[in-house]
Amino acid sequence: MKPAALPLGQQLIARGLVSEDQLRIALMEQDRSKLPLGKLLVRLGFVSEAALRDALGEVQGHRTVDLAHTLADHEALALVPQDLARRHRLLALSWQPEARRITVAMADSNDLLAMDQLRARLPAGTQVEALIAGESDIARAIDRYYGFDLSLDGILTEIETGRADPRLAAAAATEYSQPVVRLVDALLSDAVKRGASDLHFEPEESFLRIRLRIDGILHQVRALHQSYWPAMAVRVKVMAGLNIAETRAPQDGRITLNTNGRLIDYRVSVQPTLHGENIVLRILDRERGILKLDGLGLADAQLDTLKLMLARPSGIILVTGPTGSGKTTTLYSVLSAISSESINVMTLEDPVEYPLPLIRQTSVADAVKLDFANGIRSIMRQDPDVILVGEIRDADTAQMAFRAAMTGHQVFSTLHTNSALGAIPRLLDLGILPDILAGNVVGVIGQRLLRRLCVECRQPHAPDAAELQLLGWREDRPAPALFRAKGCTHCAHQGYRGRLAIMEIMRLDADIDDLIARRALPRELRAAARAKGFRSLADDGLRRVLDGSTSLAELSRVVDLTDRMPAASADWAA
Numbered sequence: 001m002k003p004a005a006l007p008l009g010q011q012l013i014a015r016g017l018v019s020e021d022q023l024r025i026a027l028m029e030q031d032r033s034k035l036p037l038g039k040l041l042v043r044l045g046f047v048s049e050a051a052l053r054d055a056l057g058e059v060q061g062h063r064t065v066d067l068a069h070t071l072a073d074h075e076a077l078a079l080v081p082q083d084l085a086r087r088h089r090l091l092a093l094s095w096q097p098e099a100r101r102i103t104v105a106m107a108d109s110n111d112l113l114a115m116d117q118l119r120a121r122l123p124a125g126t127q128v129e130a131l132i133a134g135e136s137d138i139a140r141a142i143d144r145y146y147g148f149d150l151s152l153d154g155i156l157t158e159i160e161t162g163r164a165d166p167r168l169a170a171a172a173a174t175e176y177s178q179p180v181v182r183l184v185d186a187l188l189s190d191a192v193k194r195g196a197s198d199l200h201f202e203p204e205e206s207f208l209r210i211r212l213r214i215d216g217i218l219h220q221v222r223a224l225h226q227s228y229w230p231a232m233a234v235r236v237k238v239m240a241g242l243n244i245a246e247t248r249a250p251q252d253g254r255i256t257l258n259t260n261g262r263l264i265d266y267r268v269s270v271q272p273t274l275h276g277e278n279i280v281l282r283i284l285d286r287e288r289g290i291l292k293l294d295g296l297g298l299a300d301a302q303l304d305t306l307k308l309m310l311a312r313p314s315g316i317i318l319v320t321g322p323t324g325s326g327k328t329t330t331l332y333s334v335l336s337a338i339s340s341e342s343i344n345v346m347t348l349e350d351p352v353e354y355p356l357p358l359i360r361q362t363s364v365a366d367a368v369k370l371d372f373a374n375g376i377r378s379i380m381r382q383d384p385d386v387i388l389v390g391e392i393r394d395a396d397t398a399q400m401a402f403r404a405a406m407t408g409h410q411v412f413s414t415l416h417t418n419s420a421l422g423a424i425p426r427l428l429d430l431g432i433l434p435d436i437l438a439g440n441v442v443g444v445i446g447q448r449l450l451r452r453l454c455v456e457c458r459q460p461h462a463p464d465a466a467e468l469q470l471l472g473w474r475e476d477r478p479a480p481a482l483f484r485a486k487g488c489t490h491c492a493h494q495g496y497r498g499r500l501a502i503m504e505i506m507r508l509d510a511d512i513d514d515l516i517a518r519r520a521l522p523r524e525l526r527a528a529a530r531a532k533g534f535r536s537l538a539d540d541g542l543r544r545v546l547d548g549s550t551s552l553a554e555l556s557r558v559v560d561l562t563d564r565m566p567a568a569s570a571d572w573a574a
Helices: 008-014 020-033 037-043 049-060 074-079 082-088 112-121 135-145 152-161 179-193 226-239 300-310 327-338 372-382 395-406 423-429 465-471 510-517 522-531 537-546 552-558
Strands: 090-096 101-106 127-132 198-203 207-214 217-225 251-259 262-273 276-285 315-320 345-349 359-363 386-389 410-415 441-453 459-461 482-484 496-507
Touching (some): 049 127, 090 135, 179 198, 179 251, 179 262, 207 226, 300 441, 300 496, 327 496, 372 386, 395 410, 537 552
Parallel strands (some): 101 127, 315 410, 345 359, 345 386
Antiparallel strands (some): 207 217, 262 276
């Protein structure tokens, strides 16, 4: 019998959490009191509520959630009355109106009566996802959330008017009674719901600007009075485990929360500025961060080239592009594709963004003098087959990465250059000799992220002469149908929703290695690569324009198309 198929009591014994005698005592008490076994085990002090929660999750086949590190969605809470939540020990965590899906935390997901009464209160056709949580955790969370205004507008009104919450007259004030605490939580939750990649808190002389980076573009979402910021900054720093007394030096931290039903990591960066501490939170959604190789949107020829590069047992593969161009996502997708029990994959990152199964991941740390170069030296003694180096940023790291590649390892890393071809002179600049470059670089991937046109509102249009020239379209062929952004409620009137990657993949073979060894000019390398099928970022971007995924205006915002534009229409992109 599989462990997950065992009854709850046997599960706890198998985990070593209770003894046979303790289970026997609890079962005797259950015969007398008719209470659930799990509740009795906790009441008798034989097992902790957290351990019981995890065991129930395995027995009932549901995920578990730690409500102490969870932010609930106020829209979800509004759908479930407090009396229903208390009576059936459940808490609404997230609500997805488009998918008609609600996520709730329950002490017992097999409580059919609770499920029936919950569905009766929800819009018809709503899907309910149950997560297992501790009963006392749910009770505390209900006390924490219900009765307090959790919407952004409501919290701001509360702060501005100074009105007291009616709950506080009858109950002792708690941390959550402070509107600033709820304001920060609401901003974090709102950023995740909007699909933002970064949340910016930017103090000015007399106000605080709050901006979200959505699909690569910053949008101002709020402007608050400057007096709000000191308390908000302290709250963020406390959540991230930073020194709240230090306001003159940069600090970095991390917050992990279950937000809107998903486990989210927030990388926190604090930078002192003229008007106070500027705080930026990078939002890392583990459920959205990793794609399969065939989900990257590569053309068939590009995917074949990438697979051919991965088939080479040793050497270094580089991914290039500016910050925020999706390099790490691409590398994680590659690692997920090649990872198996038969190989040892180890990474060195700054910091680890997404935990991956079967992969040993390490964060560089200044406190223990573990940088990329020293980390590679250490990893080389761990019998690795594949090594991921988060970034090659200095000569020592470059030397160690190539030493690993030359000794029979597959090495993956990122490099900040403008193009795939730009990786070669950058590595030469870092001190890697041409003879070492030749034969040890398997290939280079250059990439950018473009906003994807909203399929609900994109508008078809006939291209004009300048656009046809950009496309390289011949006059003897029918003009293609292009699309441009409009804006609707589905895309928050932006015209774009989501992003896609465009890539240029340069595989280095013996001919290109010979050119590198004799320090050939960049134009010679480009000509040789093109002769072997290389297509630039602009070429790949135009492919996505022609298939209706994005617009020419968006492509020109990200990729330099000026060499394709007629001089008379240099202002076309505007």
